Amino acid sequence: MPYEQPTVQSAVVIAMHLVDIADAIDLANVETLWAEQSRPASVRSKLSSTPPKAVAFGVPPVRLTLDDLDLPLMGQTYRASVAVRLYDFGAAAFAVQVPVTSCRWESYAQLANAVDAALGPGADSPVWNQLLEHVRSVLMPALTRPSPASLHEDYLLGIVRAFDESIPAATMHERIDLIPLLSGEQRPLSEQSRRDILQQRFSYYADDLVVLTWDRAFIYEPRGDSDVADILEVANAQLLEMRYYDELLDAELPRMYDMVEAAHHAGNPLAARHFADLARKLYTLVAEVTEITEKVDNALQVTEDVYLARVYASALDLFRVRHVSDAVDRKLSIIRDTYAALYEEASGKRGELLEVAIIALIVVEIVIAAFRL
Numbered sequence: 001m002p003y004e005q006p007t008v009q010s011a012v013v014i015a016m017h018l019v020d021i022a023d024a025i026d027l028a029n030v031e032t033l034w035a036e037q038s039r040p041a042s043v044r045s046k047l048s049s050t051p052p053k054a055v056a057f058g059v060p061p062v063r064l065t066l067d068d069l070d071l072p073l074m075g076q077t078y079r080a081s082v083a084v085r086l087y088d089f090g091a092a093a094f095a096v097q098v099p100v101t102s103c104r105w106e107s108y109a110q111l112a113n114a115v116d117a118a119l120g121p122g123a124d125s126p127v128w129n130q131l132l133e134h135v136r137s138v139l140m141p142a143l144t145r146p147s148p149a150s151l152h153e154d155y156l157l158g159i160v161r162a163f164d165e166s167i168p169a170a171t172m173h174e175r176i177d178l179i180p181l182l183s184g185e186q187r188p189l190s191e192q193s194r195r196d197i198l199q200q201r202f203s204y205y206a207d208d209l210v211v212l213t214w215d216r217a218f219i220y221e222p223r224g225d226s227d228v229a230d231i232l233e234v235a236n237a238q239l240l241e242m243r244y245y246d247e248l249l250d251a252e253l254p255r256m257y258d259m260v261e262a263a264h265h266a267g268n269p270l271a272a273r274h275f276a277d278l279a280r281k282l283y284t285l286v287a288e289v290t291e292i293t294e295k296v297d298n299a300l301q302v303t304e305d306v307y308l309a310r311v312y313a314s315a316l317d318l319f320r321v322r323h324v325s326d327a328v329d330r331k332l333s334i335i336r337d338t339y340a341a342l343y344e345e346a347s348g349k350r351g352e353l354l355e356v357a358i359i360a361l362i363v364v365e366i367v368i369a370a371f372r373l
Contacts, residue, residue: 007164014157022143029142058298109181169209235315242324249331
């Protein structure tokens with residue numbers, strides 16, 4: 001079907017890059033260290049238009065403003081603002097924001113794809129790596145057990161605040177072609193693919209619209225609210241952290257099996273101590289992972305705002321956060337069961353050692369009595 005080409009009067013393209021940089025971040029120390037750099041003041045994040053009692057961060061993250069970037073895009077140079085938001089559970093969410101004014105919709109969609117291509121995939125992007133190294137060098141004292149930041153999530157937002165004409169949200173996907181922006185594809189997609197991409201649509205007022213996909217979103221918000229963008233960032237941060245701990249437990253389970261097998265074949269009187277030491281290590285691992293995953297689960301608390309709750313829940317489902325979280329829970333359950341079995345085995349080994357000691361004492365007493373006779 002033919003699409004109209006309205007003019008985008010005011011918009012931004014936001015490229016998000018989220019990395020796990022540590023097991024935990026001391027946010028109070030972050031604010032102190034940043035202030036020592038004579039940089040723009042750090043800000044404790046909150047949702048801009050939603051009452052705190054309706055939706056609030058569990059622990060408000062700290063937002064830091066970084067130096068602007070000049071990005072060459074489509075034959076022009078765009079001045080992009082840069083910020084990073086730090087979460088106490090170890091995630092850093094970088095955001096490069098490119099302002100756009102007075103361009104046709106088709107050009108805006110092309111610009112969004114150009115931003116994505118210019119910044120590049122997170123693991124190999126010099127832009128993201130440079131920003132990460134700068135932040136990490138300044139904030140290293142605030143990081144608990146820094147990680148190599150090899151795990152990342154990227155997300156692209158196209159946010160339009162005004163068109164040159166009034167377009168009802170209910171029919172916007174019929175009036176303009178959102179597919180190139182949401183898919184990043186240049187070739188025409190099948191009707192089934194188009195329907196799938198446009199399936200997750202949400203509106204609260206008659207003049208706003210949110211369309212979600214796995215790695216991109218379109219937001220039409222004439223009032224300039226940033227709450228939807230913020231909760232999409234939180235959902236991506238939760239996915240990132242759950243993936244991190246899923247991979248951590250994937251690596252720990254084979255080591256756990258090897259250590260249990262080695263303890264079983266120890267065959268010495270101190271086997272009970274080996275079992276008890278191993279059980280304590282597993283208990284510590286379970287406690288640490290459980291504590292962090294609870295922080296991740298409670299990163300955003302949604303109570304009364306039904307609309308944002310729907311968008312947030314849909315994002316979690318679309319990103320498969322609960323699927324990864326369930327996988328983490330299953331692996332933690334395996335480790336808990338192993339921990340309990342090891343303690344039972346350690347108790348059994350202690351009982352066996354005690355029985356041997358009692359029998360030895362009886363034998364010694366019999367021998368002593370025999371010598372006396």
